[in-house]
Amino acid sequence: MAYDCIIVGGGHAGACAALAAVEAGCTRVLVVEKAPKEWIGGNGYFTAGAHRTVHGGLQDLLPIVRNVSAEQAQAIDMQPYTAEDFTNDIMRLGGSQSDPVLVKTLVDESRGAIEWLARKVEVPFILSFHRQAYQVNGRQKFWGGLALSVEDGGKGLIKADFAALEKMGIEIWFDSPAIKLSTTDGTVSGVVVRRNGQEFSLTAAAVVLAAGGYESSPELRAKHLGSEWEKAHVRGTPYNTGDGFSMAQDIGAKLVGDWKGCHSTCWDANAPANSGDRERSNQLTKSGYPLGIMVNVKGERFVDEGEDFRNYTYAKFGRQILLQPDGCAFQVWSAEAIRLLRKEEYGDEIVEKIIASTIEELADKLQEKGLQDKESFLQTVRRYNTAVHHHRAEHPDLVWNPAIKDGLSTQSSKASLALPKSNWALPLDKAPFLAVKVACGITFTFGGLGIDPDTAGVISKQMGKPIKGLFCTGEMIGGLYYGNYPGGSGLTAGTVFGRKAGREAAKLAGH
Numbered sequence: 001m002a003y004d005c006i007i008v009g010g011g012h013a014g015a016c017a018a019l020a021a022v023e024a025g026c027t028r029v030l031v032v033e034k035a036p037k038e039w040i041g042g043n044g045y046f047t048a049g050a051h052r053t054v055h056g057g058l059q060d061l062l063p064i065v066r067n068v069s070a071e072q073a074q075a076i077d078m079q080p081y082t083a084e085d086f087t088n089d090i091m092r093l094g095g096s097q098s099d100p101v102l103v104k105t106l107v108d109e110s111r112g113a114i115e116w117l118a119r120k121v122e123v124p125f126i127l128s129f130h131r132q133a134y135q136v137n138g139r140q141k142f143w144g145g146l147a148l149s150v151e152d153g154g155k156g157l158i159k160a161d162f163a164a165l166e167k168m169g170i171e172i173w174f175d176s177p178a179i180k181l182s183t184t185d186g187t188v189s190g191v192v193v194r195r196n197g198q199e200f201s202l203t204a205a206a207v208v209l210a211a212g213g214y215e216s217s218p219e220l221r222a223k224h225l226g227s228e229w230e231k232a233h234v235r236g237t238p239y240n241t242g243d244g245f246s247m248a249q250d251i252g253a254k255l256v257g258d259w260k261g262c263h264s265t266c267w268d269a270n271a272p273a274n275s276g277d278r279e280r281s282n283q284l285t286k287s288g289y290p291l292g293i294m295v296n297v298k299g300e301r302f303v304d305e306g307e308d309f310r311n312y313t314y315a316k317f318g319r320q321i322l323l324q325p326d327g328c329a330f331q332v333w334s335a336e337a338i339r340l341l342r343k344e345e346y347g348d349e350i351v352e353k354i355i356a357s358t359i360e361e362l363a364d365k366l367q368e369k370g371l372q373d374k375e376s377f378l379q380t381v382r383r384y385n386t387a388v389h390h391h392r393a394e395h396p397d398l399v400w401n402p403a404i405k406d407g408l409s410t411q412s413s414k415a416s417l418a419l420p421k422s423n424w425a426l427p428l429d430k431a432p433f434l435a436v437k438v439a440c441g442i443t444f445t446f447g448g449l450g451i452d453p454d455t456a457g458v459i460s461k462q463m464g465k466p467i468k469g470l471f472c473t474g475e476m477i478g479g480l481y482y483g484n485y486p487g488g489s490g491l492t493a494g495t496v497f498g499r500k501a502g503r504e505a506a507k508l509a510g511h
């Protein structure tokens with residue numbers, strides 16, 4: 001059977017490409033998905049549903065969100081997030097290495113993509129009060145450029161995607177990995193799929209690769225990221241093993257971007273190693289470190305926990321944990337901060353909590369969990385507290401405020417730490433004390449295929465121009481992120497380039 005368009009990979013990006021293809025006139029669209037149906041939705045299922053987009057502030061977003069009453073809206077403070085802000089965030093975090101045209105396309109088309117998701121796909125967007133706002137003086141203050149999420153996070157997103165696919169009559173084959181691209185005279189003409197132990201050669205006017213990165217393959221992680229990455233915990237689907245890249249490379253596609261880089265976060269050290277947990281999904285993330293400190297098993301801090309808003313540090317701190325002795329660390333807070341930790345990540349039933357009424361008692365308990373140098377830990381806390389108190393004495397005007405970069409740090413004329421905590425430095429001096437053990441969770445990889453930003457067409461290594469009939473979206477795109485990543489950009493990118501791929505597929509199919 002000949003298809004108009006075959007999409008390889010049924011995550012969020014693939015779903016967007018399929019929906020866009022049908023919207024643009026394709027009638028025979030097939031999604032082939034390697035995973036069984038129980039693993040529906042790829043990494044998209046595990047997300048918090050956070051979507052980064054250019055927006056004009058609260059009034060711009062209110063019409064598309066479902067969880068804000070007129071009365072609640074009166075008590076929200078939200079700055080617009082401009083194209084310049086979004087561009088600067090990607091460029092700043094990526095050390096200006098990101099492909100500027102690709103970034104411009106993502107940024108300029110982000111708001112339209114969100115509108116499309118809300119109206120056409122009926123994604124139930126909400127304002128992310130619980131993750132992206134703090135209550136300050138009775139007002140909800142949004143911070144970090146990221147305001148939109150989805151009801152029930154990634155689970156809600158994937159539910160909406162697949163309801164839309166079903167409504168549009170799009171065929172989906174689960175348990176059906178694509179294994180090879182077919183070409184005719186240099187044009188991609190279909191894909192070979194393994195299903196029920198048999199190989200099927202399917203033909204199509206266009207193939208869209210949306211098969212995710214290589215984060216779930218320990219071998220490829222070791223090869224590209226370094227041998228220590230074999231130990232990383234996989235945060236999402238176990239099926240993203242880089243198949244799309246090898247298939248594309250076999251027909252001469254160009255690899256671009258940061259092949260040594262990936263998105264990795266602070267992750268529950270007790271979580272499964274080789275895949276995410278479909279029940280707790282994103283709740284295994286442990287992103288409360290800006291409110292406290294992190295120490296390694298030697299009892300030493302190793303990052304500036306208050307360097308920037310969490311949205312701009314969380315994707316690089318996983319690597320820092322992996323590089324520590326034993327590849328793990330402890331996050332530590334005292335009373336003042338504990339009440340601000342989000343229940344979804346730090347609830348009693350979600351994470352193993354190590355609680356103590358003195359810092360010495362906490363050190364003893366941490367030893368049972370792998371802390372190797374109790375004295376060093378106690379000294380780290382003492383020095384940190386001294387530095388915080390000196391800074392406060394020198395800056396009595398500064399007020400602790402997690403919704404802004406409050407400047408409450410460890411660096412003053414009297415005492416400075418070799419490794420500062422630059423914002424939100426609260427002393428660790430009031431009981432109870434709490435710690436949780438964290439490891440490195442790998443989310444997705446940054447290296448990918450070169451694409452034409454206008455069409456999402458995959459670039460040929462030899463010709464330097466798109467390979468006819470082949471498109472790409474989502475995690476498989478290279479050149480967008482280097483070393484770090486502004487939270488919530490991945491889902492948006494999947495939609496922006498998935499829509500393009502779907503539209504171009506329809507053109508090739510003659511619609």
Ligand SMILES: Cc1cc2nc3c(=O)[nH]c(=O)nc-3n(C[C@H](O)[C@H](O)[C@H](O)COP(=O)(O)OP(=O)(O)OC[C@H]3O[C@@H](n4cnc5c(N)ncnc54)[C@H](O)[C@@H]3O)c2cc1C
Nearest residue numbers: 009011013034042043044048050178236239474475490491
């Ligand atoms: C825990 C977690 C939280 C996250 N939170 C957010 C967030 O809040 N906001 C955000 O923007 N991003 C978030 N991300 C990143 C986000 O998930 C990705 O950017 C996005 O889902 C990528 O979509 P995708 O469709 O390219 O990949 P995926 O959703 O991973 O889909 C790829 C699909 O391809 C399939 N596949 C692989 N090989 C083959 C093959 N050979 N044949 C057929 N199918 C194949 C896989 O089984 C998979 O279903 C998070 C990721 C994780 C893991």
